[in-house]
Amino acid sequence: MQLLFEEGGEIRAGTVLAQQGEAYQVELPAGKRTKVKSRDVLLQFAQPSAIELVRQTGDLTAEIDLDFLWECAPAEEFGFADLAGEYYGAGADVVKQAALAMALHGNPVYFRRKGRGRYQRAPEDQLKAALAALERKKQQALVQAEYEAQLKAMTLPESFRGKVLQLLFRPDKNSLEYKAMDAACTALGMTPMRLMVAVGGIASPRALHEAKFLAECFPKGIGFPDVTVPEPAGDLPLADVQAFSIDDVTTTEIDDALSVTTLPDGKLRIGVHIAAPALGIQRGDALDAIARQRLS
Structure with a gap:
């Protein structure tokens, strides 16, 4: 005896090896064995073999016109065998019934599963x-x-x-x-x-x-808003030197310099001058707020 049954959300076919009460020992076409409960059985048949059924239903399922099948289906819940008779005509054989069951099961957009072997077509607007x-x-x-x-x-x-x-x-x-x-x-x-x-x-x-x-x-970009730069707080002393930087003409930020000054006793004083931009920023002003937001 051959069975068409549901297992693991799929429709499968297999050959019955033994029956124990409400359960069957079934061998699948690939050789794997599984236990099938009677409530999961959709069809029982003698011919064709499970292997041949799988081969034939594969071709038939691909040929089914889902739009036409949806039109043939009643609005209320139905069984796959009933719709097979409507779609193929009275006396649809096992292969045709199995092919239609697989088409219904494999197209949830068109048909919703309502139970073992039972379905309902999707509303037209949702489809x-x-x-x-x-x-x-x-x-x-x-x-x-x-x-x-x-x-x-x-x-x-x-x-x-x-x-x-x-x-x-x-x-x-x-x-x-x-x-x-x-x-x-x-x-x-x-x-x-x-x-x-x-x-x-x-x-x-x-x-x-x-x-x-x-x-x-700089996830917010490298541009900055126009702000008024405040004057440094307090009087800053000016160094009595001629300072020079070691930069080329394309440099836009001259932030360090050197100086060489001859002292009265003839010795030389080397000056290293480092810019201190923080002297031009007061706590809480616009530049301070930008620096805190853009700190890296």
């Missing part, structure tokens, strides 16, 4: 919404696959431009770009940073390290 969502996911999967293919070919997808730093340092792991980058990195055996340099998303390794430093130490 349309679910199918639209599936179509969106399908299109997104195609876009993601295209992104991944371009990255594998060492080409930066157009949609990545302007997003590379965010993908590397503050990624949205649910985005198509991140998923494509992660898949490409896995396939190529590369880190995201190396891949982005290789495809031109980052100009150079140096630019990458600078961007990483700024992302970690």
